[in-house]
Amino acid sequence: MSGDGRRRRHVSRTVVYSVATVAAVVLVWAIPGFVRFAPEAPSAFWAMSLAALIVDIPLFGLSGPEDLRIRSTLSVCFAFAIFVLYGAAPAIVVQAVAASVSMVGQRYRPRAGIHLIARLILAAAASELVLALTDGRPVTTPGGGLDVHDVLAFVQLAAVWCAVNYGLLAVARATVRERGLRQATAEVRYDLFSTAAAVLIVSPLLTMVTAPSVLILAFPLIVFNTLARAQMRQEDRLSREPESGLLNRQGFTGGMRAITDYDAIQDSGPQPFGIILVNVESVLNINRALGRDVYESVVSLASRRLVDVYGETRTGRLSGDGISILVPDLTAADALGQAEAAVSVLTPPIYLDDVPFALDPAAGVALSPLHGRELGTLLAKAELAVTEARRHGKRVMVYVPDAAEVTTRRMALLHDVGTALVDPDRRDELTVLYQPQVELTTGQLYGVEALLRWAHPVWGAIPTDELIESIEPSEVMHLLTTHVLETVAAQIRAWNHQDQPLRAAVNVSVQDLQDPGFVDQVGALVRRHGIPPEQLTIEITERMLVLDAPRVSRVCDELKRLGIGLSLDDFGTGYASMQQLRQLPLTEVKVDRSYVQGIVDNPADLAIVTSVSQLARALGVRIVAEGVEDQRTADALNMLAGMVGQGYHFAHPMSADELRNWVAQPSR
Ligand code: C2E
Ligand code: CA
Ligand code: CA
Numbered sequence: 001m002s003g004d005g006r007r008r009r010h011v012s013r014t015v016v017y018s019v020a021t022v023a024a025v026v027l028v029w030a031i032p033g034f035v036r037f038a039p040e041a042p043s044a045f046w047a048m049s050l051a052a053l054i055v056d057i058p059l060f061g062l063s064g065p066e067d068l069r070i071r072s073t074l075s076v077c078f079a080f081a082i083f084v085l086y087g088a089a090p091a092i093v094v095q096a097v098a099a100s101v102s103m104v105g106q107r108y109r110p111r112a113g114i115h116l117i118a119r120l121i122l123a124a125a126a127s128e129l130v131l132a133l134t135d136g137r138p139v140t141t142p143g144g145g146l147d148v149h150d151v152l153a154f155v156q157l158a159a160v161w162c163a164v165n166y167g168l169l170a171v172a173r174a175t176v177r178e179r180g181l182r183q184a185t186a187e188v189r190y191d192l193f194s195t196a197a198a199v200l201i202v203s204p205l206l207t208m209v210t211a212p213s214v215l216i217l218a219f220p221l222i223v224f225n226t227l228a229r230a231q232m233r234q235e236d237r238l239s240r241e242p243e244s245g246l247l248n249r250q251g252f253t254g255g256m257r258a259i260t261d262y263d264a265i266q267d268s269g270p271q272p273f274g275i276i277l278v279n280v281e282s283v284l285n286i287n288r289a290l291g292r293d294v295y296e297s298v299v300s301l302a303s304r305r306l307v308d309v310y311g312e313t314r315t316g317r318l319s320g321d322g323i324s325i326l327v328p329d330l331t332a333a334d335a336l337g338q339a340e341a342a343v344s345v346l347t348p349p350i351y352l353d354d355v356p357f358a359l360d361p362a363a364g365v366a367l368s369p370l371h372g373r374e375l376g377t378l379l380a381k382a383e384l385a386v387t388e389a390r391r392h393g394k395r396v397m398v399y400v401p402d403a404a405e406v407t408t409r410r411m412a413l414l415h416d417v418g419t420a421l422v423d424p425d426r427r428d429e430l431t432v433l434y435q436p437q438v439e440l441t442t443g444q445l446y447g448v449e450a451l452l453r454w455a456h457p458v459w460g461a462i463p464t465d466e467l468i469e470s471i472e473p474s475e476v477m478h479l480l481t482t483h484v485l486e487t488v489a490a491q492i493r494a495w496n497h498q499d500q501p502l503r504a505a506v507n508v509s510v511q512d513l514q515d516p517g518f519v520d521q522v523g524a525l526v527r528r529h530g531i532p533p534e535q536l537t538i539e540i541t542e543r544m545l546v547l548d549a550p551r552v553s554r555v556c557d558e559l560k561r562l563g564i565g566l567s568l569d570d571f572g573t574g575y576a577s578m579q580q581l582r583q584l585p586l587t588e589v590k591v592d593r594s595y596v597q598g599i600v601d602n603p604a605d606l607a608i609v610t611s612v613s614q615l616a617r618a619l620g621v622r623i624v625a626e627g628v629e630d631q632r633t634a635d636a637l638n639m640l641a642g643m644v645g646q647g648y649h650f651a652h653p654m655s656a657d658e659l660r661n662w663v664a665q666p667s668r
Helices: 003-040 043-054 075-086 086-106 112-132 148-177 181-206 211-238 248-261 285-290 294-312 332-346 375-391 403-422 464-471 476-497 508-513 518-529 542-562 578-583 603-619 629-639 656-664
Strands: 273-279 314-317 322-328 350-352 355-357 364-369 396-398 430-439 443-456 460-462 503-505 536-541 563-573 586-592 622-625 644-645
Touching: 003 086, 003 112, 003 148, 043 075, 043 086, 043 211, 075 086, 075 112, 075 148, 075 285, 075 350, 086 332, 086 622, 112 148, 181 211, 181 355, 211 644, 248 314, 248 375, 248 476, 273 375, 285 536, 294 314, 294 350, 314 375, 314 430, 322 375, 322 503, 332 364, 332 396, 332 460, 364 375, 375 396, 396 622, 403 443, 403 464, 403 503, 403 622, 430 476, 430 656, 443 464, 443 476, 460 464, 464 476, 464 622, 476 503, 476 508, 476 518, 476 536, 503 563, 503 656, 508 542, 518 536, 518 542, 536 542, 586 603, 629 644
Parallel strands: 364 396, 443 503, 503 536, 536 563, 563 586, 586 622, 622 644
Antiparallel strands: 273 322, 273 364, 314 322, 350 355, 430 443, 430 644, 443 460
16 A cells, blocks of 8 residues: 555544544433433433334345445434423434444444444534534424524534534544545535434424324334335346346446545546456366366356455456456556456456366556546456556556557656646656665675656656656756756765765766756766765766767867766677777766676677676776576676676665665664
8 A cells, every 4th residue: 555545544443433422421420410300201202212223124234336325324314302391311322223233234434434423423523512502402392382592402413413413523534534624524424414404304393293293203214214224225226237247338437426525626636546457367268178067157156256345336247257346446556466366366266166267367447538538438448458467478567558649648758747847746756766786796786876756646656767758858858957966965965974975876867968057067066965976976888879879989088178077878789889988987887688688698788788798897997787686696796806896786776865774774
């Protein structure tokens, strides 16, 4: 789970439990009052209590898509009448008991149930407080009539009661879903109106009648709930496949709508979600060998497993051989992980009549709003992704847009990164991580490479090379490089102040080298931060040399004169000539990981890396091997003198804080 999700959960738990604690105190206060009252309570009171317990029974045991579910607490009509007639203590106890029964019967999730009961208790307590302040209890004896004064008092009490109950509900929703109070209020509006209407119509009548009539008044409410049940059943039936009970297109669309309904009034942009399409079998082996019926049975058992994990309201069968899962809040950063998780649910074999069937599951993911917002579009893209996954022999894949879409996405990236860079509120979306580089013979830290990360609030983590490619042709590239250079220079200075001096390398783009002010900018940066120039290295790629060799070599000479380190990145991928290499004032060459990763198994790669290392030594430059992922590769590289290694085997890129801990680790 993301840190954001964890924090949100924590906040929502705190909100719910604080409300519950206060309510528990009120309940403890009410019980003695109830105990004193009960022995002499009139029969009308017991009739109302009984009615409070039974009105919601017709809705018990239903399970439907969450958004279709009518959550009834008509018991409040009776509790409210008890409150008016007999005071807060009996009302609170009856309400707590009735709501507990109703909550269990309607299968509320425990936290939502506790919150409901707590809200009802606090609403009654607040009404009592208002009564004490205004001294306006509408009716005190059952059977009397109501005058204008009583009616106004009723309305006032009901208003307080509703304001507290639904105010607390709106606050809880706003914190749980982080959707803003405006939207949370919109969500509880219908609930609020119907409850207010029920309370205002039924409760005044209850105060005027005798015990048997109370039960007669309960009857229409029970009928209402019974009709509601029939309606929900019907809607639920329409939203599911008859045989499997999985959501059909309509049910799935309903689930999607429940997520996106409030997008229009949401300030933070559309609510993200994803569709994971799980395909059970690659070649329909079972279907072909044993027939459609056996295949269908296996698929149906497989979908049961997914339903157990993702729930009945999130799992659907919308297209021939796939099971679709609706995942709220899914972003690009965790799409693959979630899809892997879904696939691994289906990895253990399925038993049909004691015969094990090994499935061959694969999954494709499409994300909203990134890949589209309509069910049809998203499903089609998820299906393309599964097909691609199968073709590449992978278990999961996220949809990759085609060329036309790539341009659109790149334009969007370009535009948005430009905004993020100049907006002080958004600038910390763009962070810099540091990946250690290690001297292989001594195990000492040689330096770090600074690598940019962009955590987009809606699109999730953007792959850095895609981002760089999108913005390279534009002026935004300068802004970005400036941001990285400033961040890294400040970090180097901080390290120096902590007596942990470190060298750091920054990647630049060909755009930067074409900027006539670039060298001056770097010189000013180093002076302004007061850092020794040799602690900063600029990484250029071989590809830049091929694009514009004369200019690149001029810039390199000037950087060299400043004392800045100069590294040639991705060496071996760009066809630079030996002549060019000899002429550049390099301090470092980084062998591309495509060679490094082959040196254990591929003699040609070993020969190349060996000769590069000899050449580097002859030129007096350090050589860094990129992409070292395992011990064997590190050992093989260590046979060559003076090698520096960088890669996941030593450490992933990390924040400056994490780096400090990493350096301090004795086991390293
Ligand atoms: P690069 O300069 O070749 O950076 C090394 C990339 O390899 C990084 O990817 C790093 O996370 C990844 N890597 C490190 N160790 C391993 C390993 O053991 N195995 C594998 N498979 N990969 C490893 P990252 O951070 O996604 O950056 C991708 C590229 O984006 C960089 O390639 C660089 O060309 C560019 N880039 C990153 N940050 C910046 C920046 O601040 N400015 C510019 N202009 N380009 C940047
Ligand atoms: Ca690099
Ligand atoms: Ca590289």
